[in-house]
Amino acid sequence: MGPEILRDMTFDIPKRSFQFLTGPSGAGKTTLLRLLFTSLYPTRGIIRMFGRELSQIPRSELPMLRRRIGIVYQDFRLLDHLTTYENVALPLRVRGKDEASYRNDVIELLKWVGLGERINVLPAVLSGGEKQRAAIARALMDRPEILLADEPTGNVDPPMARRLLSLFLELNRLGTAVVIATHDLALMDQVDARRMILTEGRLDIYE
Numbered sequence: 429m430g431p432e433i434l435r436d437m438t439f440d441i442p443k444r445s446f447q448f449l450t451g452p453s454g455a456g457k458t459t460l461l462r463l464l465f466t467s468l469y470p471t472r473g474i475i476r477m478f479g480r481e482l483s484q485i486p487r488s489e490l491p492m493l494r495r496r497i498g499i500v501y502q503d504f505r506l507l508d509h510l511t512t513y514e515n516v517a518l519p520l521r522v523r524g525k526d527e528a529s530y531r532n533d534v535i536e537l538l539k540w541v542g543l544g545e546r547i548n549v550l551p552a553v554l555s556g557g558e559k560q561r562a563a564i565a566r567a568l569m570d571r572p573e574i575l576l577a578d579e580p581t582g583n584v585d586p587p588m589a590r591r592l593l594s595l596f597l598e599l600n601r602l603g604t605a606v607v608i609a610t611h612d613l614a615l616m617d618q619v620d621a622r623r624m625i626l627t628e629g630r631l632d633i634y635e
């Protein structure tokens with residue numbers, strides 16, 4: 429099965445907390461986020477989410493659980509043939525919700541992330557920062573209790589990175605727990621936040 433990527437770690441992500449998850453490339457940041465999103469199962473060890481042990485939760489309940497978790501992938505994962513609005517609304521449309529019940533929420537959310545003028549365009553004409561903000565809006569559609577963001581500033585310039593960071597901080601002030609995986613020291617130095625540092629499979633936490 430190959431070597432263990434993560435081991436001997438115990439930590440929690442408190443409600444309404446804000447933290448960076450950091451460590452060199454290959455340290456296991458993405459792997460840890462995937463474990464938290466339940467898209468990956470641990471080979472050993474216990475993960476407890478919202479008070480329940482993951483191994484006790486039937487697979488059929490995982491989609492419901494994942495709605496309480498927002499995730500922003502490093503490569504955005506927007507669908508090229510859908511507009512910004514359609515990409516953000518997609519999770520709700522797939523669930524068969526009536527458009528009238530979410531249309532205003534999607535537009536409000538897009539305005540909140542600063543994409544009010546980009547609602548009806550395709551991803552191809554969006555800049556990296558705009559794509560990232562569309563992906564953030566999509567992750568927030570279900571008002572998750574925790575947002576996981578994988579290297580959200582990896583593809584943008586420093587001013588946009590600061591802007592994205594302010595969005596995450598604002599979201600956190602509104603009550604959402606936030607975990608930002610990053611190896612961008614300049615970004616982390618802008619906030620006095622908890623740092624979870626991965627090195628050789630182990631985790632150190634600096635409060």
Ligand SMILES: Nc1ncnc2c1ncn2[C@@H]1O[C@H](COP(=O)(O)OP(=O)(O)O)[C@@H](O)[C@H]1O
Binds near residue numbers: 458460
């Ligand atoms: N699906 C996978 N199968 C096996 N090994 C993987 C897989 N994904 C990542 N890895 C390995 O796990 C380690 C951690 O990767 P990753 O979590 O992507 O690190 P980071 O996000 O910190 O760069 C790396 O050695 C990588 O090669």
Ligand SMILES: [Mg+2]
Binds near residue numbers: 457458459578
């Ligand atoms: Mg990664």
